[in-house]
Amino acid sequence: MAACDYGSFAAGGNEGFVDGSSASTLASTSTGKNPIAVGAYVSRKDYTDISGKIHNNPWTEGDIYVRSGKGPTFDGRIKPDVVAPGAAVISSLNSFAAMYSVPSTDKVYSETTNDRTYYWGVGSGTSMATPAVTGTMALWLQANSTLTLEQAKQIIGNSAISDTYAKDLPNSVFGYGKIDALAGLKLIITETGINNTKYATTAYDIQNGMLIMDGKHHVTVYSTDGTKLFDTSASTVDLNQLATGFYIVKFGNNAIKYCRK
Structure with missing residues (x-):
């Protein structure tokens, strides 16, 4: 017996064979x-x-x-x-x-x-x-x-x-x-038991194009080809200076993918 999601396998009256089903189709x-x-x-x-x-x-x-x-x-x-x-x-x-x-x-x-x-x-x-x-x-x-x-x-x-x-x-x-x-x-x-571990949190103000973090962090912005565009140490970073496109924003040990439209 064989299984099939698209189409079907039919025994066609051949001895020793049964119609296929959609069961057990795992690779x-x-x-x-x-x-x-x-x-x-x-x-x-x-x-x-x-x-x-x-x-x-x-x-x-x-x-x-x-x-x-x-x-x-x-x-x-x-x-x-x-x-x-x-x-x-x-x-x-x-x-x-x-x-x-x-x-x-x-x-x-x-x-x-x-x-x-x-x-x-x-x-x-x-x-x-x-x-x-x-x-x-x-x-x-x-x-x-x-x-x-x-x-x-x-x-x-x-x-x-x-x-x-x-x-x-x-x-x-x-x-x-x-x-x-x-x-x-x-x-x-x-x-x-690691619920008390402190992680850097961040929010992005879409309307004003601002990256806002819970304290001062070293922030580096890269293009998608890995070129470093600028870095700064701040708790708020203005991303309006970036042209339309995709970027990688790294702050501390964290990194996010950022799309500016």
């Missing part, structure tokens, strides 16, 4: 006992491409994405472990591939810097959902660098979101639910 690489297997749910179904054309996909926001791998494993274990946004996700494209192998209907934005054009495009599937969970794991490890695999899985199980679609958890479609990076981080901070 073999995600069925191991150590990997955190990630599924994808529909975070967005519509998008506008670079030419201004609106694309409407026949999906349901919040429900599982049609090509997200489903469990269980052959030995009956729950997989995936968790799901993350994975439908019509906007991300940067390889600047070499985008020119030749990505159709214009998948591109949503472009920007030219130093005579080179960079593109952003739309992608769907677990290849888009997995980086979201990977980034969440990195965030959690920043809070507690000794976090073990089993502890991470436990945090996922205790903090993942259940809702109208992700219910009766855990199950072999949504795993333990939808990843919640903040809820998991709060659990880690509480359980490891």
Whole structure:
């Protein structure tokens, strides 16, 4: 028996064969006992491409994405472990591939810097959902660098979101639910006793173009190619001097990506 999300596999009356189903469609690489297997749910179904054309996909926001791998494993274990946004996700494209192998209907934005054009495009599937969970794991490890695999899985199980679609958890479609990076981080901070640690906080005043911090910090601003544009020591930094574009703003040990429109 084979599984299929699109189309179907039919036995066709052949002895020893049965019709295929949409059960247990997991890739073999995600069925191991150590990997955190990630599924994808529909975070967005519509998008506008670079030419201004609106694309409407026949999906349901919040429900599982049609090509997200489903469990269980052959030995009956729950997989995936968790799901993350994975439908019509906007991300940067390889600047070499985008020119030749990505159709214009998948591109949503472009920007030219130093005579080179960079593109952003739309992608769907677990290849888009997995980086979201990977980034969440990195965030959690920043809070507690000794976090073990089993502890991470436990945090996922205790903090993942259940809702109208992700219910009766855990199950072999949504795993333990939808990843919640903040809820998991709060659990880690509480359980490891680092809730009193002092972190630099920042806010951006969009109307006045001002970066406001909780005290005086050394701030450095870089272009996306790594060129340092200016630095200063202050608690308030005026970013209006920057031209339209993307920048990296570093203050102390923190860095944020800043877009000036």
